[in-house]
Amino acid sequence: MVFHPRDPNHRRLTRRDFLRRSLATGVALPSTAAILAACASEQGGGGGTATDTGQPEGPLFGTPENPVRLQTWEDVPPIASDLEPEAGPLVIYNWEQYIWKKVLDDFSKKYDVEWRYETFYNMEEAIQKIQTGQVEFDVFFPTIDVVPKLVAAKLLQPLNHDYIPNMKNVWPALQDPFYDQGAQYTVPYTIYHTGIAWRTDLVPYEPEDLPTAYDNSWQILWDTDFKGITGVYDDYREALALGMLVDLGEATDVNTSDPAVIEAAKQRLLELNDTMDVRYTIDGAYAGIPEGKFGLHQSWSGDIQAGPWYVGSKEESALLRYTWPARDGFGGTIGNDTMAIPTSAKNPVLAHLFLNFMLDEFEGIKNWTWVGYQVPFNVVEPETIFDEGYPGLEGWFSWEYRGRWDNLRSTIVTQEDFEIGKRAIGLPVQVDTLYQNAFAEVKAG
Amino acid sequence: MPTPTGDIVGQKRWYWPAFAAPGLAWLVLLFLTPFYAIVATAFGRLDPIFAGPLPAWNPLEWDRGWMVQVLRELTAPTPLRGQFLRTIVYVVTSVSLCVLIGYPVAYYIARHAGRWKVLLLTLMIAPFWMSYLMRMLAWVNLLTNDPGSPGIVSRLFMLLPGVEEPINWFAGRAAPITVILGLVYGYIPFFVLPLYAALDRIDRSQLEAARDMGASPRSTFWRVTLPLSKQGILAGSVIITLPMFGDYYTPTLMSGSPSVTMIGNAIESRIHQAGQAPSGASLTFLLSVFVGVLMIYYLVSVARAAKEARA
Structure with missing residues (x-):
């Protein structure tokens, strides 16, 4: 699996972390096996086995030349429109230090809910915990190489875009990305x-x-x-x-x-x-x-x-x-990260609102000034961002920190x-x- | 009629063995079960979607393919074998250095420190209240060859004749030295402490007896102190050898150069790469067997020493 820019493995590995990870792996194995045995049929060797509905069963890896529309499953429907948000707390599962807590506080204030931030060290660990249900959360940040696999394993729920009007702030190409045509399951997070x-x-x-x-x-x-x-x-x-x-x-x-x-x-x-x-x-x-x-x-x-x-x-x-x-x-090479909502989310409406919130121009850019990774927003052009900054966020960009x-x-x-x-x-x-x-x-x- | 040992009147036969229960439970829960999980992963398969490990809990379903492949890799002239041999060289060098540096320290504290004993022990342990990571990163800063502000060690070396530029400690020929330095620095207190305990335990009257019988201080050391502290040297060496064999963060933090990666790095990367977990688990298993053999040697020599002591 690809190491992520935010993968802290190589920067803060203490022996305690190492122990914790070894233990977690040891403990996770039995339940992983049980769940996988249940959800992945032995003969379904990935790729193109077709189901009754004519959909391929394995993960579909799109390329820019051959974009894919990921499978949708009858038993994994999107949420209905116009629902009231749940009471929370909203649980976010992400790389360590990959979101600015002040942005989370802004969300918390706006919707009057608490938030909780759970972290993982790398994608394998995250996926293992998702499969075993060891962590329950509402928003996840998968890399694009695992999105098709998560969908094939029915671990992500389709998005209801009625809740995500801010998608209009995103560059058109990423509104309809090759790895998830129609942004059925994911919205873009950062780019690099x-x-x-x-x-x-x-x-x-x-x-x-x-x-x-x-x-x-x-x-x-x-x-x-x-x-x-x-x-x-x-x-x-x-x-x-x-x-x-x-x-x-x-x-x-x-x-x-x-x-x-x-x-x-x-x-x-x-x-x-x-x-x-x-x-x-x-x-x-x-x-x-x-x-x-x-x-x-x-x-x-x-x-x-x-x-x-x-x-x-x-x-x-x-x-x-x-x-x-x-x-x-x-x-x-060029890449982007995504945000998605797991099938098991306890607060799916709130999660949709959160995705929309992170695609808000001000909040998204505010988050960028802290995590250091850019957002794919229409408003971001080198000329405007470098020379003028962003109204309300003056002095916060890394390039403003040590002078222009x-x-x-x-x-x-x-x-x-x-x-x-x-x-x-x-x-x-x-x-x-x-x-x-x-x-x-x-x-x- | 004398009662058999341990069978105190009014107590059941299971009374004393029951004291072993917590230890036994601990071993089963935190050693045997995880170890069996590793074995089951090594002989298991991969799930078709994520290529994550599917451990084979039933030995009848074991697939020996991964283990055979890793064994073949370790016995043929492959990069993995190179990594393994390099690990042995690093560990042997580091443990030897720990003995050479740690013995005089432990000896001094046990014998000559007098009322400063506790203070010296505390001072020796003090840096280790900090996390291993911080201590390694501190070394990186001491060694850095940043042209703007070289680390203190780099600056000291520049005082030597013929050293014009800061030495690059992190890459090239100096990298192995840096990694061994990290290993020695990181583990030496765990060597000194058991050795100190062993030296401290030596009965002074035995030394006095040696002197009374005309042994010089030197021969008293070689013929009495050193043999009596052998257990401590062995215990300390075992305690630091085992984690050094599994170490992967020291080479990663202190260098990052592929020329200094150890077997632990190979395990770490395999365990974390999708589709490679059984291979990593096989390697873990084989390394445990190897280290286990070293352990058995230790236990046998302890038993032998105990027998000698009784004789």
Whole structure:
């Protein structure tokens, strides 16, 4: 499974956490088995087994070229319109620190309900707990690769869009995304692309230099001038996508099932081990670069955008740079997270109201200023947001924190970016295993 | 007629064994059951939608495929075997360093600290009131080669002749040193404490007897103190060896370079990757067997030492 930008595994793993997780896994296993045995029939091996209604049973993985409308189930109906909200409390199940509590307080005030925030460490843990019913909650934040699986397992309920008029604030492309046509089950949360971040005192380039300095901007991560200060995300899909992009550029298919392409990407990453002394991290971009532990790192746009919070001074934050090579024609990945409501939600009406609340322009942008990850709203353009901020939220953006500058302007994700960005989607188990084994070999050193 | 040992008049035969019940319940609940869950996962299958583990609770349904595959990986020249051998080298080096550094410390506190004993013990333990994570991150800051503000250790090294630039402790040739440093620093108090207890327990009259019989201080140490503290060294070593074999956060926090990942990192990533849980569980199982063999050696030598002591 893909590591998430907010996955705190790699930043705050204490032994207590480790113990707690081991215990949780140990305890979860029996009930998982029982439930899965009940809900996943033995012969339904994923993919295309059709049911009586003609719907495929397994998960449907859409691609931008082949968007999918996810299955709907007769026994999992959406809620009716015009219902009164429940008394709460609204329970949110999310990555740690992936929402601003002040925004939750705003919601609480508006609807006069309490909220509770439950967290998970990674998607596997979250899914396991959902399956076993260990946590009961109303709103969940799945990554797009697991959405089709959750739907196939009947763990998400269809949304009633009567409650979510704020969907109009969202970019049209994400109102009708390829992984969930018609936004039947999900609404978008945050967006990010995966580029390269560096600091100019260690890597003396400006973003516009890269396409001339290298045949393909991604090659900078293989430049031995920066040996020992280079990092790549500890995420098998992101790392292998990088290994493909450096050779194939725009022609890369980051979801390829071709073993030869995956093998070539693996060789490229092994080369990084040997020639660059590369390190694999999750915090190397947002904290490592600002703190000088890294000079150069593969980076989610939102990670380096939060970089100014981690530097010591205004001068140091002016050293940060980011580029997304897709804009220069070398290809690159882009992604978004989603919000959804589980079938078992106790407060489904309230949950719908919450989704709508998070898509409110002011509240969504307010949340962005704290979590560091951008919202896909029509109003967000680099020109307006960077130069004018947002009325009522002046001084809250990371770039305003250390004075106004332009060096991180490229971290803003635009609608055009979504047209050229590549999307990593969920993969069938056999293909996924190829990726995982390749990355395990890279990580074994 | 003498009553058999333990059978006090008026008490039932089960009275004393009953005291073992909490310990037994603890073992069954918190060791055997989770361990069986690992075994059942290792021999189990995957659910078709999420590729999560479907443990096989019934041994008749066990699928040995994953275990065989991992065993094959460990015996052939694969990256996993490299990781395993590297782990052994790191653990052996770290434990040896703990013995070399920890023994004099424990010896001093037990023998020569006098009324400062408690204070010294407390001071030694004090840093460990902080979480392991914080202590590792503190080291990262001490070692950092940030060009703007190198860490204190990096600055000290720059005072040496020939060191012009801060050393990069986190990648390249220095990374293994950094990881071993982290392991030693992280675990050494758990070595010193049992050793201190063993040294403290040594009867002074035995040392006096050795001196009276003409042994020099040096030979008293080699022929009396060291053999009598062997149990403490072994106990301390076992206590730190076991978690070191499972450690994955030290290499992750202190470096992140694939050149220093340990077997624990392989387990961690397999357990967390969809579709790989049985493989991770198999690896966990095999590592437990390996560590179990070390444990048995420890128990056997304890038994032997106890016998010698009686003789």
